[in-house]
Amino acid sequence: MSERYDPAEERLGWLLCTPAVLAMLLVTAYPILYAIWLSLFRYDLRFPDERAFVGLANYASVLTSEVWWQSLASTLVITIGSVTLELVLGMLFALVMHRVFFLRRTVRASILIPYAIITVVAALAWKFAFDPVTGFVNPWLGLELAWFGERWSAFVVIILTEVWKTTPFMALLLLAGLTLVPQDLLDAARVDGANAVQRFFRITLPLMRRALLVALLFRTLDAFRIFDTVFVQTRGAQGTETVSIVGYHALVTRLNLGLGSAVSVLIFLCVILIAVLFVKVLGAGPAAEEGR
């Protein structure tokens, strides 16, 4: 294909894109390279004089520590738990919003509320709701449970908070996908005797495959980076520390830039791995790019 480019047009194109590209490179590409560099040093801001090149020793100590593997497990539990629930709930919401004409605007407006609320605020609201001292959840359920006192129940609240906050986004993406399913096809299937469940699983779902995978990819990566909710609700107590919390504590609380950077780089690699897996499933790479 012999595409011809007009030099003046090309120059203008580059001129217009340069500020955005420069900003993105400066605040992400440069720091990540710097993080890789820092991760090769013993570098603790409390003892700056002891800075020394240690090769991959920081990675060795992270990868052999129980804290890292437990936090990775916690992160995966939260990610898989919340994304699965969101997918099911988001699909149900999308189906309702697609079908209902009654109060349509009210529903679409109210579903945006969780999206617009600050995550820290949502996390605190749910924390107070489940708290045995202030909350209404225990009396409503007839329980006397210290929800944040144990690992599994703390996970329940964390996942619930995440699901509440992000299902609307999932539902709206899926709703956009639903509107692309041709109604004629569904009507024809109905005439041919397919019931609602068959129509959903045999027609709607396959036609929504791409919208579904794109929504899943973005939500999975987002959930994997979870920080705010866990920090506010448990500060990582009861073994609920996620990888982002471990990185934050190493970097900001303990000022250990070497070790913390190693954690950061490992998280970065995990994210790339997840993205690559999804893009493989999605099939063509360019399709994924269009998808956002």
Place this chain on the structure above:
Amino acid sequence: MSARGLLETLFWRAGTFVIVVYALLPVAWIVSLSLKPAGDLNDNRFLPRRISLEHYRAILDDAQFPAALWNSVGIAVIATVLSVLLAMFAAYAIVRLRFRGRDLVLAAALSIAMFPPIAVIGPLFNLWRGIGLYDTWLGLILPYMTFTLPLAIWTLSAFFREIPWDLDKAARVDGATPLQAFRYVIAPLAAPGVFTAAILVFIFAWNDFLFAAALTSTNDARTVPAAIAFFTGSSRFELPTGSIAAASVVVTVPVALVVLLFQQRIVAGLTAGAVKG
């Protein structure tokens, strides 16, 4: 209507009701909590028995919260303006011009959308302390601007693709100057998209906690999410529940109103790219 049809309608309407309750329950709860007098905070009731504005008075009299509110509004607004401005240039080029590397810009934006912010916290923390950006507005504006650029570029490109740019030529033929053609024809067509992108970017910056927690330490630049998360009450060992609830309501209500007002545009903006795929 047949019995079956009636049942089906009822089913979907019940679904609608469930969604509305789902979305509003925690909001109603935090409002209720903020209105309970201090003595009733621990009564485990969903609705307040008595109503008091004492927590609102307390947070507004305190130095911390008004400062955080000012920081949040200022930082989020400046970051939004900058991000949308840069994204407008880039999106215009991507939609209207043919140049090598166009896909590269989109790919870069996509990879940054997936980038884990924790990975740059350490380097930024170190750099900002070195060059005096730690605990300043600019120190937060820069990361917010960058991390929202992908969202802004994507949303704006999707909207700009729908604009009938040839109208511009038609106006020129009719005798309008290039500036007039832009001002009276193109700008009004582009405005809704720009506005939508701005709301989405603002919500992102307004919501952030990680950068605010790591890169600020005092009232000089600490934003609302960080201030609320680190609120200290009269006693160090107790969360000041009432103050937190009141502060939460103050920062939630204005944004919720904007979102409700521009509901349709926001939905279009959030899903703009996804439908194209």
